[in-house]
Amino acid sequence: MISQENSESSSQKVMVGPQRMPSLVALRCFEAAARLESFSRAADELHLTHGAISRAVRAVEQELGGALFERRNRRVFLNDAGRLLFDGVxxxxxxxxxxxxxVRQQVAGRPLLLSCEPTLLMxxxxxxxxxFQARYPQHTVHLVAGGGAVEWGRGIDLAIRRNDFDWGRNVRVQPLCAERMxxxxxxxxxxxxxxxxxxxxLELRGxxxxxxxxxxxxxxADWRRTAPDQPPVPVQQVPGTGDLVLEHFYLSLQAAAAGLGVAMGPKLLVQDDIAAGRLVAPLGFVPDGSQYCLLSLQDEVAGSLKQLLAEWIRQQMER
Known part of the structure; x- marks a missing residue:
């Protein structure tokens, strides 16, 4: 009887002991490949080579004793075992x-940085x-004016840009609203x-x-191409006699409010002035083919300040 109890105790110790697990690095590679259904895209996301992703997935499969993907026509699809593992990982x-x-926010105490095109910011x-401050008084966000390529190395967490330049392959892009001019x-x-x-x-006077x-x-010139109903007035890329050229876009809108001429105004940037009676838009607005987007290098973590700010921006754009 004593011998049997010792045997059962030994068996229980084996069952509850630590189980062998694939490495966390390999599991992360598997998760990316499964989520993106592509070893190549997973390699781009994790800044690794296709071969490194393939070896990591193979290591997980060998550790667990079975295949996790079905490979067809250069694409990969999770099988039943793969889906079970993916859900948990x-x-x-x-x-x-x-x-x-x-932990990063608590230890570093670094405020979140939002970069925004200068005119849109102002x-x-x-x-x-x-x-935003009234809704989330416990959080600190610093606003940074910037246009064109985002300097992610300066600690920028989120950026609002118009899609008139190439922002790279690894940037997460969330469309916000179309530009209407x-x-x-x-x-x-x-x-x-x-x-x-x-x-x-009404028509623009020659x-x-x-x-x-x-x-x-x-x-x-872009507005002329997207507003075909307007009569052919001489709106050229090169300013004509009597026109005024200013350094920044927001200065042209300020000059319009001062009565110096007619500016090309994005609806998003002039709607407050129109509501306040400082500007009028007699011909309305038409899409110019571009749009504002929210950019980041990493996905938003649910409940994080980054996620709260991104959701607030989307809500404001939709109004």
Whole structure:
């Protein structure tokens, strides 16, 4: 009897002891390949080679004793065993990412950095920023003005940009809203810059002073291509006599509000001025084919400050 009890005790010790597990690095490679259904895309995401992903997945399969993928036509698909493992690994990595993010913010005390195009920052984001602070007073976010390529090495966490440049393969992109453009001017100068057209509509008067900016020099020409209903007035890429060229886009909008001419205004950036009566948009707005996007290098962790800020930005853009 004593011998039997010792045998059972030994058996129990073996069952409850630590189980062999594939390495965390290999499991991370497996998770990326399974989620993206591609070894190549997983390699890009993790900054590894295709061969490194393949070897990692093979190591996991050997450790667990069976195949996890079906390979067909250069693509990979999870089998039943693969799906079972993926569900657990994906949930586990997400939980670890949340914990790491919480520790990073607690230990470093570094505020989150949001980079935004200067005109959008001044004319749209800052007027609304009080709402975010009122909702999340416990969090600190620093706003940074920047355009074009994002300098991720400076600690930028999120960036708002218009998709008029190549931001790279590894950047996460969330479309926010389409860019819609239209001529805007001071209300008191409406009759001076516009003339009545057919069916009670208005048309841009020939010779009206146009306001250009060096940061978006093709704005007027782009609008002409996307507004075919307008009569052929001489809107050129090169400013004409009487036109005014300013260094930055926001200066052209300020000049329009001062009555110096007609600026090309994005709806997103002039809607507050229109509501306040500082500007009018007599011809409305048309899409110019571009859009604003939210950029980041990593996926948002549920419940993190980064996720809260991204969701708030999306809500504000939809209004």
């Amino acid at each position: 994906h949930a586990g990595l997400a939980q670890m990412a949340r914990a790491a993010e919480a 004319r749209w984001l800052i007027p609304r920023w009080g709402d 239209g001529p805007v001017c001071q209300p008191d100068r409406l009759a001076q810059f516009f003339v009545s057209g057919g069916h009670g509509s 010779g009206a002073p146009l306001l250009h900016s060096r940061t978006r020099p093709g704005a007027w």
